[in-house]
Amino acid sequence: MKRWIALLFVITLAVMISACSGKDDEQNTEGQNQNQGEDATESEDSATDEEEVLVSLNDADEEVVATATLTEDDKGVNVKLEGEGLPEGTHAFHIHEKGVCDPPDFESAGGHYNPEDKNHGKDDPEGPHAGDFDNIEVGEDGKVNEAFTTDQVTLKKGEENTLYTDEGTSLVIHADEDDYKSQPAGDAGDRIACGVIGE
Incomplete structure (x- = not known):
């Protein structure tokens, strides 16, 4: 019985860690996409400034x-x-x-x-x-x-x-x-x- 309780605890802990990790990845991806968007805007502005x-x-x-x-x-x-x-x-x-x-x-x-x-x-x-x-x-x-x-x-x-x-x-x-x-x-x-x- 104790083994089942311990096993259930380990599985629950693993699921929680996985969920947190997924949120971090999602936030990192959103941050990267936002930065890429800002970089693209800066590039467009630079291209306008440098247009001949x-x-x-x-x-x-x-x-x-x-x-x-x-x-x-x-x-x-x-x-x-x-x-x-x-x-x-x-x-x-x-x-x-x-x-x-x-x-x-x-x-x-x-x-x-x-x-x-x-x-x-x-x-x-x-x-x-x-x-x-x-x-x-x-x-x-x-x-x-x-x-x-x-x-x-x-x-x-x-x-x-x-x-x-x-x-x-x-x-x-x-x-x-x-x-x-x-x-x-x-x-x-x-x-x-x-x-x-x-x-």
Whole structure:
């Protein structure tokens, strides 16, 4: 009789231990799944932060003369411009308000991107436009290699000052330099290259 009681006690104890162990495994599995979900979300966020937007800028003959690479981080939109075959000298470089680049004059790109309705130029007390950049320098060899960051725009769709508007946006290089104050475009001259953002 005592043997049966002892055996029953051992079996009951084994069942209880097994049940507890199963709950621990289930909790561990849930914890792992939650962590994996968080990791996946972090990966998606990182992928968004590191996403590159490439913009090819064509000249009036529809030849690619420059490529701009746009990325975004917590400081703003990073712009890296590389090109060759451009006229030597100082040139204005802007974001324009329409995503249309019809050669040869690229007037189809509209005016500067200016969602806050400001004046043109960083030297104007009521400026600048969100699409106003500093001038770029093209060397004697016709090459340009510039990099800078702007906090005036975003690549995030649906947010204020997004570059993904209903009409789109574009990047434009001008024949002359921007004087940072003349209205409405800094007396920057003709448009010599244009590329649609996000095309």
